Amino acid sequence: MSKHDDIxxxxxxxxxxxxxxxNYERAAQFAPFAALTGYDKVVAAQEIIYDEKEExxxxxxxxxxxTILSLKKKEMIQVEYFxxxxxxxxxxxxxxxxxxxxxxxxxxxxxxxxxIRKIKRYSEDE
Numbered sequence: 815m816s817k818h819d820d821i822x823x824x825x826x827x828x829x830x831x832x833x834x835x836x837n838y839e840r841a842a843q844f845a846p847f848a849a850l851t852g853y854d855k856v857v858a859a860q861e862i863i864y865d866e867k868e869e870x871x872x873x874x875x876x877x878x879x880x881t882i883l884s885l886k887k888k889e890m891i892q893v894e895y896f897x898x899x900x901x902x903x904x905x906x907x908x909x910x911x912x913x914x915x916x917x918x919x920x921x922x923x924x925x926x927x928x929x930i931r932k933i934k935r936y937s938e939d940e
Contacts, residue, residue, distance in 0.1 A: 864899035890936040
């Protein structure tokens with residue numbers, strides 16, 4: 815004899831005031847619950863395909879250095895550079911070179927020389 819013998823054979827009660835929930839509706843009650851906060855962001859970050867930084871050959875590096883040295887202050891340029899796993903393109907006015915740190919400054923953005931892949935100059939009439 816168990817402690818539930820008195821109710822185990824009773825008929826299941828059906829509410830007269832509410833309709834019966836489907837399995838989908840029952841599951842939806844728990845959908846907003848996130849046991850691991852931030853887990854979705856971590857998984858999404860793993861799905862991002864990062865670029866690999868390309869090393870310039872000797873000739874390309876030489877041409878790039880010549881271009882950097884010949885830039886004039888406030889000249890409009892386009893710089894393609896590597897940052898945080900991606901190649902980015904920045905258009906703007908060349909501001910300065912910080913030779914001790916080997917940094918090019920374009921529109922207040924500091925770009926290390928070693929991360930620059932390409933520089934395109936714009937003529938005044940473009």
